[in-house]
Amino acid sequence: MVKQPIGIFDSGYGGLTILKEITALLPQYDYLYMGDSLRAPYGPLPFQTIYDYTLDAVRWFFAQGCSLVVLACNTSSAKALRSIQQINLPGLASGNRVLGVIRPTAEVIGDYTLTNHVGILGTQGTVSSGSYLLEIKKFFPDITVTQEACSSWVKLVENNEYATTKADQPVREHIQKILTNDPGIDTLLLACTHYPLLMDKIKLFVPDDVRIISQGNIIASSLSDYLIRHPDIREKCSLQHTVSFFTTGDTGNFDTHGTIFYGNAVHSRHIDL
Ligand code: DGL
Numbered sequence: 001m002v003k004q005p006i007g008i009f010d011s012g013y014g015g016l017t018i019l020k021e022i023t024a025l026l027p028q029y030d031y032l033y034m035g036d037s038l039r040a041p042y043g044p045l046p047f048q049t050i051y052d053y054t055l056d057a058v059r060w061f062f063a064q065g066c067s068l069v070v071l072a073c074n075t076s077s078a079k080a081l082r083s084i085q086q087i088n089l090p091g092l093a094s095g096n097r098v099l100g101v102i103r104p105t106a107e108v109i110g111d112y113t114l115t116n117h118v119g120i121l122g123t124q125g126t127v128s129s130g131s132y133l134l135e136i137k138k139f140f141p142d143i144t145v146t147q148e149a150c151s152s153w154v155k156l157v158e159n160n161e162y163a164t165t166k167a168d169q170p171v172r173e174h175i176q177k178i179l180t181n182d183p184g185i186d187t188l189l190l191a192c193t194h195y196p197l198l199m200d201k202i203k204l205f206v207p208d209d210v211r212i213i214s215q216g217n218i219i220a221s222s223l224s225d226y227l228i229r230h231p232d233i234r235e236k237c238s239l240q241h242t243v244s245f246f247t248t249g250d251t252g253n254f255d256t257h258g259t260i261f262y263g264n265a266v267h268s269r270h271i272d273l
Contacts, residue, residue: 003238005030006223007061007069009054012040012158013254014193015072016261018101021216022070023243025224030238032064035258036273037249041154042075043123043192050125054080055088056273058098067096067236070223074122074191077102078129097233101193102126104222105215106135109189110143112213117144117184121174122191124149132191146185148178150192157194160257167201175205190214197261246271 008019012035019033036042036057042050054076061069071077077100084098109118120132127149136145152170156162179185188210190196196214206212227234245268247254258266 002065003030004065004067004236005032005242005244006237007031007064007066008033008072009057009061009069009076010035010071010073010193011042011053011075012037012154012194012249013197013257013261014154014157014195016258016266017193017196017214018070018072018216018219019243020262020264021220022223025220026227027241028239030240030242030244032061032066032244032246034060034246034271035249035254037158037247037254039248039273040158041123042073042079043125043149043154044151045125047079047125050075050079051083053273055084058084058088059092060271060273062093062096067093068233069096069098070219071098071100072193072219074101074193075125076100078126078131097230099223099226101215101219102131102191103135105189105191105218106132107139107222108218109136109187109213110140112211113143113187115184115186116140116142117146117182117186119178119182119185119188120145120147120191121150121153121178121188121195122147123154124151126191132189144182144184146178146182148174148181150174150195153198154192154194157197158257162197162201167198168204171198171201172205175202179206179210185210187211187213245269248273 081100254268
């Protein structure tokens with residue numbers, strides 16, 4: 001059996017914040033990271049487009065030999081994962097697996113809140129899908145969930161403006177809105193893998209008694225559990241400690257910003273989807 005890398009996908013850089021935690025916890029595996037930077041942001045796009053783009057990405061990973069792909073993107077997880085799992089996977093490669101980030105996050109969100117009031121900060125696509133409302137209800141029916149679509153935040157990150165004063169107003173506006181909508185919130189989930197880059201700005205506007213949760217650690221430990229529980233998939237994964245990066249966008253940009261997101265040097269190769 002030819003051993004294969006694990007595929008990690010995002011619309012752009014955001015998934016690197018997840019990959020960073022995955023490689024810290026599970027350094028023994030090989031990973032292919034691919035960001036569709038050319039077509040990001042996905043958040044404002046119609047359902048069908050997000051689905052088509054995500055399916056393009058999944059096909060690409062399968063063509064590279066990955067049999068396990070993690071959609072490290074809430075928007076793709078919300079809008080495309082279920083259809084890909086149910087409609088496409090059986091015809092494409094029934095032994096392959098595609099995982100998302102929403103369910104594993106919903107499974108543990110109750111561990112963070114004391115007031116049982118949680119705020120979800122996500123893209124327009126993630127918020128409009130209602131996926132977090134549905135998934136959290138399954139695991140924690142007593143939790144009140146309030147959502148806020150932070151429409152301009154991904155662009156601030158993709159444009160490398162997340163640390164500038166340009167980010168202050170849009171960050172303040174959405175934080176104030178969600179905390180006004182439910183003053184009982186004690187836990188704010190960054191339900192977009194791009195948002196951890198805005199953490200310093202977000203902290204400026206969030207009171208100290210409200211916890212801010214990013215998904216990296218959660219997804220890394222859920223992947224670790226998944227591989228323990230699925231030896232058939234685990235045994236297909238190669239173990240050479242390598243990470244390769246691919247982007248549909250400009251490699252120079254991807255490497256400069258990706259290095260900040262990932263925390264280690266990133267050298268990407270260009271691909272067309
Ligand atoms: N990073 C992606 C997410 O977690 C979305 C970014 C985008 O809008 O493209 O939702």
